[in-house]
Amino acid sequence: MSEPVLRVEELRTHFFTKAGVVKAVDDVSFIVNRGEVMGLVGESGSGKSMTGYSLMGLIDPPGRIVGGRILLDGIDVIKLSGEEMRQMRGNRVAMIFQDPMMTLNPVLRIDTQMIEAIVAHRKVSAGDAHAMAAAALSKVGIPSPEERLSAYPHQFSGGMRQRVAIAIALLNKPDLIIADEPTTALDVTIQGQILYEMQKLTRETGAAVIWITHDLSVVAGLADQVSVMYAGRIVEQGTAEQVLGRPRHPYTRGLLDSVPANNARGARLKQIPGMTPSLLDLPPGCPFRERCSYAQSDCARTPLMRPLTAGQSVRCHHPLA
Amino acid sequence: MLVYIIRRGLQSVVVLFLMSVLVFVGVYAIGNPIDILINPQADQQDRERAIAALGLDKPLPEQYWTFFTGALHGDFGKSFVHATPAISLILERMPATLELAFAAMLIAVVFGIPLGLWAGLRPNGIAGRTIMAGSILGFSLPTFWVGLMLIMVFSVVLGWLPSNGRGPTVDLFGLIPVSFFSVDGWRHLMLPATNLALFNVALLIRLTRAGAHEALLQDYVKFARAKGLTNRRIIGVHVLRNILIPIVTVVGLQFGALIAFAIVTESVFAWPGMGKLLIDSINVLDRPVIVAYLLIIVTMFIVINLVVDVLYSALDPRVRLTESKG
Numbered sequence: 001m002s003e004p005v006l007r008v009e010e011l012r013t014h015f016f017t018k019a020g021v022v023k024a025v026d027d028v029s030f031i032v033n034r035g036e037v038m039g040l041v042g043e044s045g046s047g048k049s050m051t052g053y054s055l056m057g058l059i060d061p062p063g064r065i066v067g068g069r070i071l072l073d074g075i076d077v078i079k080l081s082g083e084e085m086r087q088m089r090g091n092r093v094a095m096i097f098q099d100p101m102m103t104l105n106p107v108l109r110i111d112t113q114m115i116e117a118i119v120a121h122r123k124v125s126a127g128d129a130h131a132m133a134a135a136a137l138s139k140v141g142i143p144s145p146e147e148r149l150s151a152y153p154h155q156f157s158g159g160m161r162q163r164v165a166i167a168i169a170l171l172n173k174p175d176l177i178i179a180d181e182p183t184t185a186l187d188v189t190i191q192g193q194i195l196y197e198m199q200k201l202t203r204e205t206g207a208a209v210i211w212i213t214h215d216l217s218v219v220a221g222l223a224d225q226v227s228v229m230y231a232g233r234i235v236e237q238g239t240a241e242q243v244l245g246r247p248r249h250p251y252t253r254g255l256l257d258s259v260p261a262n263n264a265r266g267a268r269l270k271q272i273p274g275m276t277p278s279l280l281d282l283p284p285g286c287p288f289r290e291r292c293s294y295a296q297s298d299c300a301r302t303p304l305m306r307p308l309t310a311g312q313s314v315r316c317h318h319p320l321a
Numbered sequence: 322m323l324v325y326i327i328r329r330g331l332q333s334v335v336v337l338f339l340m341s342v343l344v345f346v347g348v349y350a351i352g353n354p355i356d357i358l359i360n361p362q363a364d365q366q367d368r369e370r371a372i373a374a375l376g377l378d379k380p381l382p383e384q385y386w387t388f389f390t391g392a393l394h395g396d397f398g399k400s401f402v403h404a405t406p407a408i409s410l411i412l413e414r415m416p417a418t419l420e421l422a423f424a425a426m427l428i429a430v431v432f433g434i435p436l437g438l439w440a441g442l443r444p445n446g447i448a449g450r451t452i453m454a455g456s457i458l459g460f461s462l463p464t465f466w467v468g469l470m471l472i473m474v475f476s477v478v479l480g481w482l483p484s485n486g487r488g489p490t491v492d493l494f495g496l497i498p499v500s501f502f503s504v505d506g507w508r509h510l511m512l513p514a515t516n517l518a519l520f521n522v523a524l525l526i527r528l529t530r531a532g533a534h535e536a537l538l539q540d541y542v543k544f545a546r547a548k549g550l551t552n553r554r555i556i557g558v559h560v561l562r563n564i565l566i567p568i569v570t571v572v573g574l575q576f577g578a579l580i581a582f583a584i585v586t587e588s589v590f591a592w593p594g595m596g597k598l599l600i601d602s603i604n605v606l607d608r609p610v611i612v613a614y615l616l617i618i619v620t621m622f623i624v625i626n627l628v629v630d631v632l633y634s635a636l637d638p639r640v641r642l643t644e645s646k647g
Contacts, residue, residue, distance in 0.1 A: 056547055090549030097547075102540035107562045107637055116558075117548040152638040168548060 003074065005175050005208045006032040006055070011068035013047075013054045022279045024050040024063065026232040029305070032176065032225070037202065037209040039223030039240065041216060041255070045276050047232035048212045052178045055210070056095050057085040073175060091121040094169035098181040100161035104153035110137075110164060111149040117168050136167040140197055159190035166198065173205055180212045195222060216259055220244050228252050231287035232279055234305065238312030248308055248319040250292045286316070294318050326627070333623040340619050341392070344612050345385050353377075354401055354606035375401055388612070397616070398609035402602075407609035411595055411617060416497045417487055418587070418594030422579040424501070424514035429521035430572065436522075437529025438556065444534060452526060459523025468516040468589035475512060482512050485591035513590040517583055521575050528571055532564030539563075566636050573629035577622040 013025035024047045032038045042048045053059050055070055057077060070077045072092060080088065089095075097103045105113060114133035118124060124132070130149070137145035140163040153161055162182055169177055179198065183191040199222060202209050211222055219226055219240065226243040228236040228251065236249040247253045254272040274291040286292070289299040298317050307313040359371050372378050376387060388398055397408045440449040476484035488506030490498035500506030536542060537560065545555045584596030591597075595614060602610040634640045 058543065058546055086549050086551065088549070089547055095544075095547040097540055097544055099540060103544040105541040105545070105559050105563070106639060107566075108559070109638075116550060116554060120549045120551065120554070154639050165544070 004031045004033045005073065006210075007069075007071040008051075008055070009069040009071070011051070011054060011070060012066045013050055013059055013063060014066050015063040017062055017280075020281045023232050023282060024279060025054055028068075028229070028232075028234050030225075030227050030234065030237065032208045032210060034175075034208055035202070035206045036224045037199075037211055037222050038225040038227060039219035040210055040212045040227050040229060041214065041219055042229035043214060043255075043276050045279070046229040047279070048229045049180055050232075051229070052095065052180050052210065052212050055176075055178060056089055056093060058089075058095075087121065090117055090169075090174075091172045092174055093176045093178065094172070094174040095178040095180065096162070096165050096169050096182045099185045100158050100165055100182075101185070103165050104161055106153055108152075109149070110151055110153065110156075114149070114164075114168055114171065117171050121172050132171065133167075136171050137164070139170070139201065140164070140167045141193075142167070158186055159194065162186060162190075162194055163197065166194070166201070170201060170205060170207070174207055176208045176210065177202065178210045178212065181214070183218065184213070184215070191218075198222075216244065216255060217261070228255070231277055231282060233287070233315060235288070235315045236313070237305070242309070242312040248312065248314045249288075249316050250294050250318075250320060251288050253320060254291075294320075329623075329627055329630075333620075336623065337616060337619060341388075341612060341616060342385065344615050345388065345608070346381070348606060348608045348611055349381055352606055354608065357605050358401055388609075392616075397613040400602075400610050401607045402605055402610075407607075407613040410598065410610060411614055414593060414595045414598050415617075416490075416499060417592060418580055418583055418596060420499055420501065420510070421513055421517060421583055421586070421592060421594060422576060424510050425517035425521065425579055425583075426572065426576050428514055428518035429525050429575075432518075433522045433525025434529050434568065437526040438533050438561075440526065441530040441533025441537070442556065444530075453530065456523040456526040459519050459526075462519070464516060464520065464585045465589055467519055468513070468586055471512045471516055472589070483509050484512070487593055513586050513592050516589070517579060517586045521579070524571065524575065525568065528568060529564060532567060533560055536560045536563050562636070566633065569632050569636060570629055573625050573632075577618075577625045580621060581618045 008031075009029050011025055011028045012023070015022040015024055026047070028047075028051055030038065040048045040051065050059070050063070054065055055072075055077070057080070059065060065078055068078070072088070077085065077088060104110075111130060111133055114136065115126070115129040118129045118132055134145040134149055137148060142148055142160060142163055148156075153164075156164065165182070182198075183194050186194060195218065198209070201207075211219065213219060223240045226236075226238060226240050227234045228243065228249065230251050236243055236247065236252045243252060244256065247256055251272070254270075257270040258272060260269055272291055277287050277290065284302050285300040286295070286303050289295040292299070296318065301317070303315050303317050305313050305315045308319060354375075355368065355372055355377060359368060363371075369378070376384060379387070391398060395408070397406070399405060400407050400410055403410060436452050440452040443449045472484045475482045486509060488500040488509035489503055490500045490506070491502045492498050501510060533556075542555060542559060545559045550559075580595075582596075583592075583594060584600060586592065587594045587596040588600060595617075598610065599614050601607075602614070
């Protein structure tokens with residue numbers, strides 16, 4: 001395969017709050033190949049959304065990218081100027097958010113919100129932009145797109161709004177789409193439709209996807225590669241088969257065990273004891289050791305990411321067999 | 322929409338009726354205008370003749386009935402003092418007050434909204450903090466004192482602007498005397514309008530800042546940024562369209578308030594408007610003028626509210642004017 005669409009190297013995004021430094025993203029590296037779907041999995045507060053925002057250049061003060069490289073098509077986006085960054089956003093990289101009820105502006109018509117996304121990046125006539133918007137809507141399965149273009153967001157259901165958001169993300173044929181839990185706020189049936197739609201569309205357009213989620217069942221059906229994040233770091237990485245089929249990090253194991261479908265019927269549901277540690281002035285050592293039943297004294301040393309088998313690597317002193 | 326407007330119209334009529342009764346009784350309770358109007362040396366006969374001429378010899382319900390039937394035909398009675406129809410006295414003064422109120426609101430909008438946006442976008446910057454601190458002054462300084470200070474600084478010390486009165490007027494459409502066509506008119510208008518605007522500048526700053534601050538945290542702003550829109554478009558379209566809704570409400574209501582409460586400013590700057598007429602009329606218990614003035618003001622509030630409601634539905638697609646349940 002050719003050069004990857006995205007190569008993230010040792011990305012660090014820290015938040016400088018009055019209470020101290022929050023290392024929301026700490027030494028994160030991964031690669032996304034062209035046309036591939038990478039699942040970025042973790043609990044709330046694990047830094048997966050912040051990783052996505054860092055890639056988009058949407059980190060607001062007091063947050064700041066303090067280190068690393070984000071190579072998009074070989075160009076380091078961290079070094080781009082504000083204007084170059086804006087031109088990249090929504091053009092080369094697009095993002096879809098969690099709650100479709102909130103992401104569309106309630107007082108602007110759908111066509112306004114679509115057309116502005118086109119003309120922000122290239123010079124097209126109003127008529128052409130309108131036609132492109134209509135085509136994009138019909139592509140995501142919205143019936144009678146011409147009529148729907150002049151509707152307002154509140155006239156759409158949640159699933160339909162997410163389709164509109166996806167249509168907007170695809171408008172400029174981006175190389176990479178960052179999907180930040182786009183199905184979490186939707187019904188299961190709608191979830192299925194949106195997943196199917198995304199899969200189909202990304203295959204058609206060849207866009208790579210970073211699918212941020214806490215839902216392992218979504219990742220299982222969708223992702224080629226999986227990265228598991230915990231406390232701002234990636235703790236396990238590999239193909240979907242490897243990570244989900246044979247997890248080597250105790251945390252990944254715990255996450256998989258927490259999925260009710262994986263438990264025997266009637267048995268008490270498993271859970272990971274404790275909760276995610278505060279990222280504020282995190283002490284050295286493995287951040288998961290407090291909750292880990294395999295932890296030993298050497299876990300007080302910070303583990304490094306190390307490859308185990310081809311393609312699968314783990315950040316643990318005592319990986320599972 | 323039409324049903325809605327008709328319904329609102331009927332509600333307004335009830336409000337106007339109740340208000341006229343209240344004012345009528347209220348002014349009656351304050352005192353007898355005859356005691357003020359008539360020469361104390363006048364004998365009993367003169368006195369009774371004057372009372373009868375003004376219709377004050379009749380019982381209050383009958384007086385009200387006379388007023389009421391007259392009002393239905395657009396006749397609000399004659400001023401006790403000027404012996405001219407009360408309504409024409411007021412309409413004569415109205416353009417001056419409206420001009421002042423418009424100028425004040427224009428100043429409030431032109432300064433208040435951009436400054437508020439600035440403060441909302443950079444809440445921690447020096448400019449933002451200064452604007453907010455300044456708005457507290459605008460809120461808390463009493464209007465009459467600010468008016469006096471403006472006169473002190475710009476008229477007395479610097480001598481740049483006249484301290485009182487209205488500039489030369491020109492009849493707009495041959496009907497409405499306005500003063501903003503001449504430089505001298507502007508010079509007269511500047512100080513009182515600034516004085517009257519100050520509170521509203523502060524109000525709009527705070528309102529816009531709060532709205533912008535809140536809107537910036539919304540997901541639709543993040544999504545707009547993710548689309549790669551320019552900041553100008555995000556602020557000017559996405560943020561502004563959303564915060565315009567509360568702003569329009571407040572501007573509407575405040576415009577009514579500006580007209581109604583221009584009294585203080587008009588007194589300080591001797592601006593020949595309705596407010597000054599009202600104060601003078603209350604002093605001599607000139608009931609027809611007071612009642613007519615208040616009816617006009619209430620009508621204005623009602624119309625402004627209606628306009629604001631209609632603007633709402635234009636600004637916020639989620640609002641549809643349907644029959645209210647109230």
